[in-house]
Amino acid sequence: MDITIKPIDKINAKITVPGDKSISHRAVMFGSIACGDTEISGFLTGDDCMSTISCFKKLGIDIEVNGENVVVHGKGLHGLSEPDGLLDVGNSGTTIRLISGLLAGQKFVSRLNGDASIQKRPMNRVIKPLSQMGANIKSTNNGYAPLEITGTELKGTEYHMPVASAQVKSAILLASLYAEGETTVIEDMPSRDHTEIMLNYFGADIKNTGGRITSRPVKELYGKPLTVPGDISSAAFFIAAGLLTPDSEITITNVGINKTRTGIIDALLEMGADISIINERSAGGEPVGDLIVRTSELKAITLSGDIIPRMIDEIPVFVAAALAAEGTTVIKDAQELKVKESNRIATVIEEFGKMGAKITETDDGMIINGKQELKGNTVYSHLDHRIAMSLAVAALNAKGDTVITDADCVGISFPNFYELLDSLRK
Numbered sequence: 140m141d142i143t144i145k146p147i148d149k150i151n152a153k154i155t156v157p158g159d160k161s162i163s164h165r166a167v168m169f170g171s172i173a174c175g176d177t178e179i180s181g182f183l184t185g186d187d188c189m190s191t192i193s194c195f196k197k198l199g200i201d202i203e204v205n206g207e208n209v210v211v212h213g214k215g216l217h218g219l220s221e222p223d224g225l226l227d228v229g230n231s232g233t234t235i236r237l238i239s240g241l242l243a244g245q246k247f248v249s250r251l252n253g254d255a256s257i258q259k260r261p262m263n264r265v266i267k268p269l270s271q272m273g274a275n276i277k278s279t280n281n282g283y284a285p286l287e288i289t290g291t292e293l294k295g296t297e298y299h300m301p302v303a304s305a306q307v308k309s310a311i312l313l314a315s316l317y318a319e320g321e322t323t324v325i326e327d328m329p330s331r332d333h334t335e336i337m338l339n340y341f342g343a344d345i346k347n348t349g350g351r352i353t354s355r356p357v358k359e360l361y362g363k364p365l366t367v368p369g370d371i372s373s374a375a376f377f378i379a380a381g382l383l384t385p386d387s388e389i390t391i392t393n394v395g396i397n398k399t400r401t402g403i404i405d406a407l408l409e410m411g412a413d414i415s416i417i418n419e420r421s422a423g424g425e426p427v428g429d430l431i432v433r434t435s436e437l438k439a440i441t442l443s444g445d446i447i448p449r450m451i452d453e454i455p456v457f458v459a460a461a462l463a464a465e466g467t468t469v470i471k472d473a474q475e476l477k478v479k480e481s482n483r484i485a486t487v488i489e490e491f492g493k494m495g496a497k498i499t500e501t502d503d504g505m506i507i508n509g510k511q512e513l514k515g516n517t518v519y520s521h522l523d524h525r526i527a528m529s530l531a532v533a534a535l536n537a538k539g540d541t542v543i544t545d546a547d548c549v550g551i552s553f554p555n556f557y558e559l560l561d562s563l564r565k
């Protein structure tokens with residue numbers, strides 16, 4: 140599907156964005172290996188989370204989906220059964236990496252694969268630490284999917300992560316539930332901690348002492364009701380739209396504001412953005428708030444170090460803000476962008492380039508001169524949801540219309556994105 144985005148004059152709106160993708164995946168996975176029912180509200184019904192549901196159904200779990208309300212009838216830590224055929228993770232890196240940790244300690248063999256993008260995403264980053272725990276995982280494709288996992292007994296380990304990755308950390312923590320002895324993951328920079336929060340909420344024993352995350356096995360986990368907050372990664376597109384469009388104000392209610400995810404807000408505040416967070420509260424151990432965003436004159440900054448993992452998924456839309464800011468923005472330490480759903484350094488530079496932006500590629504990021512006027516053009520999503528949505532936001536303040544080809548990939552994380560974007564015009 141192609142979509143045409145026309146420029147917008149001003150925005151005055153109050154919206155909510157769909158549920159958090161990371162938390163929705165985890166609710167299904169952890170609910171499946173917990174005893175009893177996990178009733179989830181605010182579940183993200185995007186394609187990635189539906190891939191997780193279909194995998195766990197194949198592993199013998201009964202899951203009822205009623206729009207954003209999902210009930211997982213968990214069978215306890217040892218209740219999964221051998222899947223009949225391949226587990227298809229679709230486009231979802233979170234599904235394949237987390238599930239690998241979980242399947243490593245089962246008593247059966249599982250085969251995993253996904254789409255063309257998944258088959259280019261590095262899996263050695265989970266194969267290595269899981270193998271150190273005794274896991275038997277084979278890639279038939281040189282460190283990429285497809286994978287074959289022969290469940291086996293596992294032993295606890297200590298693993299110092301070479302990259303900040305919540306997916307790797309979570310895979311190890313899931314395997315630790317089946318391992319003998321304790322497991323410690325050491326992270327130099329904090330990555331999102333939804334796994335630690337939700338597993339503990341279900342009865343696990345995981346502690347973080349200054350970046351050493353230690354898990355001691357427990358006998359069982361217990362399902363509990365969960366409310367998934369709105370996804371800050373999805374809110375980011377509307378935050379940028381509100382900041383960059385003249386005379387605008389946009390309120391986004393019920394957004395997850397876990398500190399391991401709010402790098403985008405911190406970066407924009409440092410650039411001079413007018414963003415306030417009100418009604419701070421908590422849901423299932425996760426902090427939530429409402430955001431009010433007003434048109435702002437932004438100033439360039441340098442992004443590097445700890446903030447990068449805290450906003451890794453928001454960097455493509457951050458580029459749209461940097462292009463409008465005054466001065467030169469530098470993004471460093473962001474090599475991980477190269478192994479996302481697309482190579483996001485390359486795809487951002489290529490597609491924003493088609494709209495007239497000149498961005499310099501570096502080994503670990505980009506250099507972006509500000510105050511660049513964008514022109515509408517035909518641009519390509521590269522089948523990457525966040526690239527499509529970042530281009531759509533930039534298009535709101537470009538000169539002329541923009542056509543995004545293969546635009547329907549937004550269904551991965553934000554099924555109603557274009558409808559919500561269109562509602563800003565009313």
Ligand code: S3P
Pocket residue numbers: 160161162233303304305306307309331451452475
């Ligand atoms: C995610 C972790 C991040 C993020 C991805 C979701 C998660 O990936 O980019 O969209 O749910 O754990 P990495 O662990 O590769 O950094």
